[in-house]
Amino acid sequence: MPEQERVIxxxxxxxxxxxxxxQYPEVKMPEIVFIGRSNVGKSSLINSLTRVKNLARVSSQPGKTQTINFYALGAKGEGTADRKSFYLVDLPGYGYAKTGKERRKMWSAFIEDYLLHSPQLQFVCQLIDIRHAPMRSDIEMFSWLVRNGIPVLVIATKADKLGKNACAKQVALIRQMLGVAELSVLPYSSVKNEGRSDLLDVIWDTLLQ
Known part of the structure; x- marks a missing residue:
């Protein structure tokens, strides 16, 4: 029997x-942000989390998301009258080589402006592909977020592609390479929705604060 979910x-x-x-939405709500390398599975994770099939367009072409996309979500706590509304914010993928240098600069400027100046931002989910060691751009992004005091939750995507032991090994490697031994890393499979209730719990607890 599937476990009872705490957040719907x-x-x-x-x-x-x-x-x-x-161009940001006029109505202000708490913002949970998703960022990661191109092709890390951001759109699939957003669709898995919301259970809306094509809410975020999954592209076979890396680097396709070139805007900050806002999705309005409603959530309620199981067995309580508590309801919360928030934005799920999808940022353009970083580290895609085919984008021209000037374009990349422009992107990074508006992404940086958003991350540093949005008063509604609660925390950033940084997605890293569990099958590979974090790349230089992953490490740089993580360090930049930490340096700027932005709370970050590392999510290891595509967890269904590896067995349990291999997953544990990769999580340890991610911790080691990001330089934080006690870092929380959440393995997530969009295919199997594994990690979904854990992520929703983190979001919910943040919204209740």
Whole structure:
């Protein structure tokens, strides 16, 4: 029998795409942010988390998301009257070589502006492919977030591609390479929805604070 989920997503809709502050949604709500290398499985994870099949478009072409995308979500706590609304914010993938240098600079400027100046930002989920060691761009992004005092949860995606022991080994490697021995790393499989209730718990606890 599947375990009883503590948090239920009651709605999930696409709201806006932005490349500058003026385009952010007018209604202010807490923001949970997703960032990761191109092709790390961000769209699949968003669809798995919300259980809305094509909410985020899964692209076979890395580097396709070139805007900050806002999705409005509603959630309720199982067995309570508590309901919360928040934005799930999908940032463009980093580290994709085919994007021209100037374009990359422009991207990084508006992403940086968002991350440093959004008062609604609660924490960042940084997605790293569990099958590989973190790449230089992953390590740089993690260090930048920590340096700027932005709370970060590392999510190891595509966990269904490895066995249990291999997963544990890779999580240890991610911790070691990011330089934080006691770092929480959440393995996630969008295919099997494994890690979903754990991630929803973290989001819910943050919203209740």
């Amino acid at each position: 997503i009651t709605q999930a809709v696409y709201v806006a795409s932005a490349v500058e502050r003026e």
